[in-house]
Amino acid sequence: MESHVVVIFPHPDDESFGTAGTIAKFREEGVPVTYLCGTLGEMGRNMGKPTFANRETLPQIRKQELIDACNVLDIDLHMLGYRDKTMEYEDRQEVAQHIKQYIEDIKPSLVITHYPGYAVHPDHNAMGAAAIEAIRMIDEAERPTVWTHAIANNRVDVLGEPDVTFDVLPWFDKKMEAVLAHASQAGGMLERFKSYEGPSADEKKAAQKRLGREQYYIWDFNKA
């Protein structure tokens, strides 16, 4: 059993869309989970549906949504204070040092982050790379296991099948509750899933198809 799980992603809602089922499973087992969230998603395009946010009100709205989602998932939250869409321009080593302080303090047995280069959004790739760099700097004997989340359409072709697969349907209601806590963002995304299934699609079924499985590649620190 894990002693503590740390999730490292750049945006409020990455934790809910990407790993909420996994998180809910760990919490059910009594494993503490901490989310290190890089930014407040200040540059999000979704402003609610119908729109209720604007570029200047969005950061505070998303901050509250993030706090609410973390309460739903019953996890600790640290906001790292970077700005949305700029993670890749930050000094990689500085971000890694910043993350490393949290890892050394929390001493997790498992870290979940994005698979650098296969996580589509530049912030995902940059934060995943910084997180992996942070853990690489830790003595091998002390290093937590790292699970990386890949999103790119070509991930299976290039990386092969993921090492870890969770069917999260038993925790799906909890996951949806966390996703929906991100009210400014969820509407647009759920609508998109529904559009893939055609006009008569059921929203929950469409979401289950897209969000019902959470998969990870175990990072190998000995490769390259």
Place this chain on the structure above:
Amino acid sequence: MEPIQIERVQEKLDSFVNRDVYIHIETTNGAYASHFDKSSYNVGAYVRNASIAFNQAKIVGDGHSYRVGLKMDKGWIYAEGLTDWTMHNGNQLLMAGHDREGRLMVALQISETPFDY
């Protein structure tokens, strides 16, 4: 935000003429554009808190979508596709263009005080 009312926005633009102002301008089709649709491209540009002054400002449009141009001593700033506006904190003029799903596509914002970093 609410749909642009051309006279009211022109009035606000005029109030910033020949003053030192901060500009926020951005356009984007999102970081996932080519992920969801292989035939599309990820493009965007973003400037926040550039300090400028303009001596002329005009909003032009067809009743739904608008363009705003700011003439500076040595150059221009313009944004196209603006649909909505609001005054934020009483003194920051926010203008944005949203697509039919309500997603922001373009924004132009003008303020005498810097926008929150």
